[in-house]
Amino acid sequence: MSMNWEFIMSALPLYEKAAWLTLKLAFLGILASLGIGLLCSIVLYQRTKGLERLVRVYIELSRNTPLLIQLFFLYYGLTKLGITLSEQTCAIIGLAFLGGSYMAEAFRGGIESVSKSQIESGISIGLSKLQLVRYVILPQAFAVTLPSLGANCIFLLKETSIFGAIAIADLMHVTQDLIGMYYQTFETLFMLVVAYLIILLPLSLFLTWLERKVRYAEFGN
């Protein structure tokens, strides 16, 4: 099977545009899910009454349902309540809804790894609960959390591949369109795989490197 390079060159700008769109939505979604995750993990750690239960329900709902259904519900279902969101807003909210719980779990793991003596020392020198979180727990938890945060980022980036289902012109959508219009199946799929490799491979390698670094840091303790 020979490649139609001419076709590939002509379709390249479409893929480039789609890749940037994917990256933009993923970036905003991941940023929001980091915020949600941090808030949730602090609520869980502080055991804020009422809020704690709400956060637990949210985490279970978000972790045990597929992103595709979350998006369909947001995009098609909520318009019936009079809430109309653009495709891109839906995509970002959906990704943040899904990612928030994963990030919360990652932060929780990090917070739990901070040794008791650290927290007790903090309390004994009279730090308030907030100061304790801000100056003692978070800085230490962050290092331990980094690898799982990175893994979550890759997971969420991969999940963006279903944005095409709510009419966002992402990589999958462009591929489906091109297959439908030109029947250049092999070339379009080749470009799709290459595009995802370009985005995800460096991240994955970086993560492996980071994991090794953090493990060194743990040994140094």
Added chain:
Amino acid sequence: MLSSGINVLFEGSNMQRLLGGLLITAQIAFISIIISSLLGIVVGLMMTLKSRVLQFVFRFYLEAFRIIPILVWLFFVYFGVTNMLDIHLDGEIVAVVVFSLWGAAEMGDIVRGALESLPKHQMESGKALGLSFWQLYRFVLIPQAVRRMLPGAINLSTRMVKTTSLVVMIGVIDVVKVGQQIIERSIIDFPAASFWIYGLIFILYFIICYPLSILSKKMEMKWES
């Protein structure tokens, strides 16, 4: 408008149709989980063998499924492989093939991790007792490894069930597709149909996945203590 919309779920045979679609989804998930567990054990055992070539091959296989999104794999097989080989494959078959290959890779990694986490003296004591290779695995290593890998394996099953929602993208008439058909047909009588149908599908997935995730969490805690 919204409150009366819930009737769309019980109009005609809508509920039976939705549950029928769910059955297709569940079938794909169930078959894929069985196949990937069986293949995964083989892959995992082979990964623990001290062969550089095997380790490299399986590492590559695993990373290929970890880095490329599953939806891309579904597209690749559904549109690409069928085109190259000039054959037709049903979406269901493609889904089972892709999910099984993905699951086998992940399950293999779980099995490998469980086997490697066993203390070395277990294997050495077995050997010192004069157990054969098969006896060693059958009576010493596998029973202990199974306990360690169950939480991860159940977690993987939950992920696979959630991922089955993607099969609608390659033309399988699953619960999502049936939902879309019902919404399209009842758009005039029940304008709020999409809210209730997608809400129901959301809850259906939750009902399947939530007990699984509780089970895996319970096992994890039991094993840690």
